[in-house]
Amino acid sequence: MHLYIAYKNYSSWSLRTWIAMKVANIPFEETILPFYHGDSLDKLGERFAIPAQVPVLEHDGAIVWDSLAIMEHLAEVYPDRQLWPESASLRTLARCVSSEMHSGFMNLRQACPMNCRSNKRLSKEQLALIQGDLERIAALWAKFEAVDKPEGDFLCGQFGIVDAMYAPVMWRVLGYGLDVSPAFNNWAKAMKALPEMQEWLAAAQQEEWVLDEYEACAETV
Template sequence: MSLVLVIGNKAYSSWSLRPWLLMAEVGIDFDEILIPLDEADTKERILRHSPSGKVPCLVDGDVAVWDTMSIMEYLADHYSDRAIWPADPVARAIARSVSAEMHSGFPALRKACPMNLRKRFPFLGWGGPAAAAEVARIEQIFADCRSRFAGSGPFLFGAFSAADAMYAPVVTRLDRYGWEVSAATRSYMDAVLALPSLKRWTSDAAAEPWVIAADEVELPAK
């Protein structure tokens, strides 16, 4: 039986995107089950696969692994040849640290700029000073990782890794909500946005019929 990744809407589900992108980019074969979020039967359908009632969930035979970071660690354990984390121990520790920071942090940016891969906005001061401080920290993370570990590669640790998958939804937020970022940040963002798998996910998102009102930020009336 192949691996199955249970995910939510591709337009909105940032947590689903992370393991999906990682698996697609490092060449791990899997099937996907997409369960639309915010529907009357969403929780019931997810619970058939995920004991938490949330997505994403990786199903490997009779094993279910939920939570994005846990899925990535499971994949690293079972696909050690796929360079899911950097090989160097120091780089690997930093990659896990910045991934964990993303996992638990940046609430103001998440709230002000929910992932929506069907819209683009001009910058409108999203989230005020709190979100601006979080974006500054994200840029600092990008600059630090790339200066210390990237070498000539385009990603945070040179080659694509789980850390880039963790930050991919934030890259889409910065891009689609018009955040002004440094040239170095923009270069990294462009590398992530050019990933074939992210392009495929975004194309799928654009074709989805479902709309989640809570994630549909609208421009203020003039």
């Protein structure tokens, strides 16, 4: 398997698939395509006739693009890794909440681009704009608290796709000093402590690329 991703410091969609594969112990090679620095991602898109976006997975001659499709593919190829929970009702909840991340939370995504190595603070106006998204995340975490599920620190007990989908939200909440809920804080602590997340952070900290538009969106503290 070969995973194409972009900047570890900034590329939230790359992190989602990468962390899912690492925590599930799925072996893969990776290539970083820094799309603001050269045309390597455009060339990949042209080569496979797909959008010039990461992540992209190459597996046994198949090209799989878009983070959620990649993770569905992995769940099918590796059923024993339980990327989706075993319980049908928990699986439905995990799928809905993963899809909601995929298509929603636009204000949070725009105001707080993922930036693993910086601490920033938003203006009052920006905070007001994302308040609804933060409240929605708190409500989703409360839903997971209220259902029957296996033991564990993650949304469905064991780490799975739904946790991977919200991994960049962990960096946003910590990095911009946002307030969601105590349940979210417990989950974020477990996410950050994952050795695989620390591996990602170490690589992000070593990257030399700096994207001005991601840095200028809020004040660094």
